[in-house]
Amino acid sequence: METTIxxxxxCKSYDTIKAVENIDISVCRGExxxxxxxxxxxxxTAIECILGTxxxxxxxxxxxxxxxxxxxKKLFERIGVQFQEANYQDKITVAELCEVTQSLYRAPSxxxxxxxxxxxxxxxxxxxxxxxxxxxxRLFIAQALIPNPEVVFLDELTTGLDARARRxxxxxxxxxxxxxxxxxxxxxxxxxxxALCDKIMILKSGKSIFYGTVQEAIEASPYNKFEDAYLWYTxxxxxxxxxx
Ligand SMILES: Nc1ncnc2c1ncn2[C@@H]1O[C@H](COP(=O)(O)OP(=O)(O)OP(=O)(O)O)[C@@H](O)[C@H]1O
Numbered sequence: 001m002e003t004t005i006x007x008x009x010x011c012k013s014y015d016t017i018k019a020v021e022n023i024d025i026s027v028c029r030g031e032x033x034x035x036x037x038x039x040x041x042x043x044x045t046a047i048e049c050i051l052g053t054x055x056x057x058x059x060x061x062x063x064x065x066x067x068x069x070x071x072x073k074k075l076f077e078r079i080g081v082q083f084q085e086a087n088y089q090d091k092i093t094v095a096e097l098c099e100v101t102q103s104l105y106r107a108p109s110x111x112x113x114x115x116x117x118x119x120x121x122x123x124x125x126x127x128x129x130x131x132x133x134x135x136x137x138r139l140f141i142a143q144a145l146i147p148n149p150e151v152v153f154l155d156e157l158t159t160g161l162d163a164r165a166r167r168x169x170x171x172x173x174x175x176x177x178x179x180x181x182x183x184x185x186x187x188x189x190x191x192x193x194x195a196l197c198d199k200i201m202i203l204k205s206g207k208s209i210f211y212g213t214v215q216e217a218i219e220a221s222p223y224n225k226f227e228d229a230y231l232w233y234t235x236x237x238x239x240x241x242x243x244x
Pocket of ligand 1: 014017019037038039040041042043044045046
């Protein structure tokens with residue numbers, strides 16, 4: 001199968017903190033890959049290095065056969081990124097923001113369809129700053145999909161969304177995956193990871209402590225439920241307690 005994202009021995013430190021240490025990732029076309037780990041484990045740093053918005057200390061990254069730093073412009077035509085709020089200006093309506101984003105791409109999706117799909121159509125004329133937290137989050141996912149991307153990066157996918165909205169986002173991503181979209185996401189919700197991810201990496205203090213499928217993660221732990229297994233992997237005290 002065609003490899004869409006390939007990461008080799010990626011390392012990034014901030015002074016004395018080794019935020020990401022020797023991670024290897026391989027994601028095929030149409031796969032959903034979940035980067036997991038507790039707060040501060042290194043997920044955002046890893047994503048930023050993969051996207052090329054942060055420079056790694058060592059290691060290589062290839063997305064769609066391109067080097068994200070060298071081929072930045074060409075690559076950004078073909079990928080979508082869910083940005084967090086700080087990246088958007090305040091005084092802009094939902095429709096205006098979508099139009100600006102759409103104008104940046106050669107063959108974008110029609111944003112109106114995305115706004116309908118994400119339950120934001122009736123908010124088109126509202127200021128972005130007036131949306132609720134969950135509405136903003138859905139708008140940012142829609143922004144990531146406007147380029148009609150081949151690969152999408154979603155950091156903290158459904159944080160802040162209500163139960164219905166989370167299910168709607170899952171469904172939309174599953175449909176896009178079936179059409180060949182490759183997805184790299186981070187999430188703190190293990191039900192979401194189970195529902196969406198083909199493969200996962202669990203990071204702890206910048207190191208990969210598990211790489212494989214959710215099923216393999218469960219099997220290699222003493223637990224039957226993925227969330228229990230995940231906590232076992234990430235929680236050192238629990239692990240020591242278990243092995244006594
Ligand atoms: N700009 C920075 N300067 C110094 N240290 C940083 C910087 N950004 C992150 N770190 C540190 O690097 C480590 C990894 O942080 P990172 O934000 O990548 O984690 P994360 O897994 O995304 O966490 P969260 O789930 O809280 O978003 C942490 O110890 C953090 O304090």
